[in-house]
Amino acid sequence: MRAVVQRSVGGPEILRAESWPTPSQPRGDEVLIRIRAGGVCYHDLLVRDGTYRHLVELPLVPGHEMAGDVLAVGDAVTRIKVGDQVASTNRETCGHCNMCRSGQEGLCPNQKFFGHNGPGAYAEFALVRENALSVVPRSIPAEVACILSCAIGTELHGIREVGQTKAGDTVLVTGAGGGLGIHGVQVAKLCGAFVVALTTTAAKANAIRAAGADEVVVIERGERFDKKLREVAPGGFDVICDNVGQPVFDSCFRTLAIGGRYVFIGQLNDRSISFNPAWLLLRNTRLLGSNSSTRRQLDEVVKMVDRGLINPVIDRMMMLEDAPAAHQRVMTAEATGRVVLMP
Numbered sequence: 001m002r003a004v005v006q007r008s009v010g011g012p013e014i015l016r017a018e019s020w021p022t023p024s025q026p027r028g029d030e031v032l033i034r035i036r037a038g039g040v041c042y043h044d045l046l047v048r049d050g051t052y053r054h055l056v057e058l059p060l061v062p063g064h065e066m067a068g069d070v071l072a073v074g075d076a077v078t079r080i081k082v083g084d085q086v087a088s089t090n091r092e093t094c095g096h097c098n099m100c101r102s103g104q105e106g107l108c109p110n111q112k113f114f115g116h117n118g119p120g121a122y123a124e125f126a127l128v129r130e131n132a133l134s135v136v137p138r139s140i141p142a143e144v145a146c147i148l149s150c151a152i153g154t155e156l157h158g159i160r161e162v163g164q165t166k167a168g169d170t171v172l173v174t175g176a177g178g179g180l181g182i183h184g185v186q187v188a189k190l191c192g193a194f195v196v197a198l199t200t201t202a203a204k205a206n207a208i209r210a211a212g213a214d215e216v217v218v219i220e221r222g223e224r225f226d227k228k229l230r231e232v233a234p235g236g237f238d239v240i241c242d243n244v245g246q247p248v249f250d251s252c253f254r255t256l257a258i259g260g261r262y263v264f265i266g267q268l269n270d271r272s273i274s275f276n277p278a279w280l281l282l283r284n285t286r287l288l289g290s291n292s293s294t295r296r297q298l299d300e301v302v303k304m305v306d307r308g309l310i311n312p313v314i315d316r317m318m319m320l321e322d323a324p325a326a327h328q329r330v331m332t333a334e335a336t337g338r339v340v341l342m343p
């Protein structure tokens with residue numbers, strides 16, 4: 001089969017479309033998928049350049065966001081049948097460890113993460129366990145289906161489950177023009193929040209407002225901007241959904257309301273932050289980490305999108321051979337929403 005292969009770490013140019021072994025016929029709970037679309041996440045860039053190494057086994061086929069058609073199923077598969085359109089979560093899990101049984105499957109110690117040590121999305125075919133797949137109606141096209149778990153489900157998990165956002169809250173979403181953030185704006189709005197969106201790209205402001213942001217704050221990279229945030233949210237933020245991390249933390253943290261929840265979603269590099277713990281103690285605030293979504297949450301997102309409650313934002317669709325250009329577009333923050341590769 002044709003696939004994009006990463007054999008070393010480096011710049012976008014190391015990604016090459018080449019021949020790669022076609023998966024075997026499925027056994028047990030395995031499902032053979034003809035991939036129709038694969039999302040390009042910033043996470044993929046960190047694997048490519050060597051910043052993120054956990055579970056990474058080279059050579060690999062990148063990508064953890066996939067959707068496509070079921071070609072064959074193993075004899076233990078019960079929910080999915082040949083001909084279904086399916087979308088994946090980010091990983092296969094064991095289903096029987098403490099993490100899986102407690103609904104924290106993203107922390108499964110036995111996981112195979114797609115594009116790390118499991119099958120990747122930048123390919124024509126993938127062999128995936130049933131527990132990592134949800135059936136998606138044909139009303140949702142493959143280029144949209146592939147981003148449901150990561151781009152939308154991750155924000156749903158962080159904002160609703162971890163951040164415990166409720167109606168009437170004031171929520172800040174950072175990196176609001178990117179593949180995660182523009183969907184975080186929609187999730188927060190769907191929760192009934194007043195949503196403030198933060199971006200460094202003025203040209204994305206209209207798209208962010210169209211996604212539901214009540215206010216859009218445009219900043220320059222490296223500037224201190226907590227006063228700008230206070231102007232639109234004088235009482236501070238009940239929830240901060242941070243898809244960026246260290247570059248924006250200091251200013252954002254200063255605007256956390258009493259009892260507020262600061263949810264980290266978007267930083268996987270080695271940059272550190274510093275703060276005075278007294279801010280947590282005296283204002284009863286919390287710093288929280290949020291892993292990716294579960295399959296249950298993917299099922300929820302499928303329903304939300306099918307009912308028109310959330311509108312996935314696709315920046316553009318590109319061919320497998322264009323993977324280096326796709327990475328470049330994401331790396332330079334040109335993309336509004338998700339870039340998708342079409343095998």
